Amino acid sequence: MKKLFVWLSAASVLVLPMAFSGLANALTVHWNPVGSYTVDFTCTSGCAGTYEHSMDITHFNSSNGNLSGTGHYNADPSITWDLTGSLTDSNVTLHILYTGSNAGYTVDATGTVANDGTMSGTASSNASQAFTWKTTAGAALASSIRGLGAKDNLKPEDCSLTKKSKEVVDVNFKLVNDYDSGVGGNAWANDTINRRLNVWNVGGSTYCAIVKDQGTIVTFAGESPNGTGTVGAGVKGDMHGGYRTTVFTGNLSGNANYHTHGNLGTFNLQCTDAYNCPGAHPSYSSYFSS
Numbered sequence: 001m002k003k004l005f006v007w008l009s010a011a012s013v014l015v016l017p018m019a020f021s022g023l024a025n026a027l028t029v030h031w032n033p034v035g036s037y038t039v040d041f042t043c044t045s046g047c048a049g050t051y052e053h054s055m056d057i058t059h060f061n062s063s064n065g066n067l068s069g070t071g072h073y074n075a076d077p078s079i080t081w082d083l084t085g086s087l088t089d090s091n092v093t094l095h096i097l098y099t100g101s102n103a104g105y106t107v108d109a110t111g112t113v114a115n116d117g118t119m120s121g122t123a124s125s126n127a128s129q130a131f132t133w134k135t136t137a138g139a140a141l142a143s144s145i146r147g148l149g150a151k152d153n154l155k156p157e158d159c160s161l162t163k164k165s166k167e168v169v170d171v172n173f174k175l176v177n178d179y180d181s182g183v184g185g186n187a188w189a190n191d192t193i194n195r196r197l198n199v200w201n202v203g204g205s206t207y208c209a210i211v212k213d214q215g216t217i218v219t220f221a222g223e224s225p226n227g228t229g230t231v232g233a234g235v236k237g238d239m240h241g242g243y244r245t246t247v248f249t250g251n252l253s254g255n256a257n258y259h260t261h262g263n264l265g266t267f268n269l270q271c272t273d274a275y276n277c278p279g280a281h282p283s284y285s286s287y288f289s290s
Contacts, residue, residue: 031087031090031113031117032060032062032237032238033057033060033067033087033092033113033119034057034058034059034060034067034235034236034237035056035057035232035235036054036055036056036232037054037055037056037057037119037135037136038052038053038054038055038074038135038136039052039053039054039055039071039133039134039135039136040052040053040133040134040135040136041053041107041123041131041132041133042131042132042133043129043130043131044130044131044132045128045129045130046125046127046128046129046130047129051073051075052073052074052075053071053072053073053074054071054072054074055069055070055071055083055135056069056070056071057069057083058070060087062238064086065086065087065088066084066085066086067083067084067085067086067087068082068083068084068085069082069083070082070083071083071096072100076101078100078101079098079100079101079102080098080099080100081096081097081098081099081100082096082097082099083095083096083097084097085109087113090112090113090114091110091111091112091113092109092110092111092112092113092119092121093108093109093110094107094108094109094110094111094123095107095108095109096108096109105125105126105127106125106126107123107124107125107131108123108124108125109121109122109123109131109133110122110123111133116226116228116229117228117229118134118135118136119133119134119135120132120133120134120135121133121134154210154211154212154242154243154244156198156200156210158210158244159200159202159208159209159210159244159245159247160202160208160247161200161202161208162202162203164203165200165201165202165203166200166201167198167199167200167201168199168200168201168207168252168260168287169197169198169199169209169260169261169284169287170196170197170198170260170261171196171197171258171259171260171261171262171263171264171282172194172195172196172197172262172263172264173195173197173263173264173265173266173267173281173282174192174193174194174195174265174266174267175191175192175193175195175215175266175267175269175281176192176266176267176268176269177190177268177269177270177271177277177279178190178191178192178193178269178271178277179191179269179271179273179274179277180217180225180274181274181275182223182224182225182226182227182274183225183226183227184223184227185274185275186222186223186274187220187271187273187274188219188220188222188223188224188225188231189217189218189219189220189225189231189237190217190218190220190271191215191216191217191239192215192216192217193213193214193215193239194213194214194215195211195212195213195242196211196212197209197210197211197282197283197284198210198211199284199287201252202247205249205250205251205252206247206248206249206250207245207247207248207249207250207252207288208244208245208246208247208248209244209245209284210242210243210244210245211242211243211244211283211284212240212242213239213240213241213242214238214239214240215238215239215240216236216237216238216239217236217237217238217239218234218235218236219231219232219233219234219235219236219237220233221233245284250288250290251288251289251290252287252288252289253287253288253289254287255282255286255287257280257282257286258282258286258287260287264282267279267280267281267282269281
């Protein structure tokens, strides 16, 4: 997202990034592997040479890790195959069943996803052949799906609430045309976000706010979000995250534009690039005069 830190009086913000890349060195990353890849199988036993294939992972269930897709041998596209497998954390298994002119040939592969989204590992065939394998082109399409763990970090109890704390804002709304920025400053995806905003009066003139986001992305063609490759246009994905403030001091006031409870509708951010989004929308600061 464009603004990773927001300030209001003495408030600071814990942000759970909703961009999909650049997180792997800091935490365990969960990947969404849907996309197009070039896969090199290099024979280590029972054959010789490197065999370049194209692989399209078309379906991924983030709940159970199951994936599926299709592929073919680049030197002879009539040699096609179907793909099933699974991806858990950074561990991937692939089962390839050839369906074209070499029907019945199978390859079973295991491997891992690296920090940059590329996959590699070992494989064996039903013809007693052994391989190493790795993906090259298209690896930037793999993306983190869970970020820093919104579920564990965006709980009301993290706002130091007591029995006397009062919820003063509880609204939900949709944001459209919100362009997501990559590390190079490029707009790499268009986000549609369903946002929930809660603000509590912790006591006196002190408050705490939590924003929870979930939604979808559609990529633009160009540089990948972490700047290590390219992304094709129209790749769809899921996102969620948000932020939580520390306890801050402020003057709560009414806002003629935004109700304090209920659904506020849809807000078009009207982004033209990653950092130019003139469309107005609510934030927790909208409800404070200072």
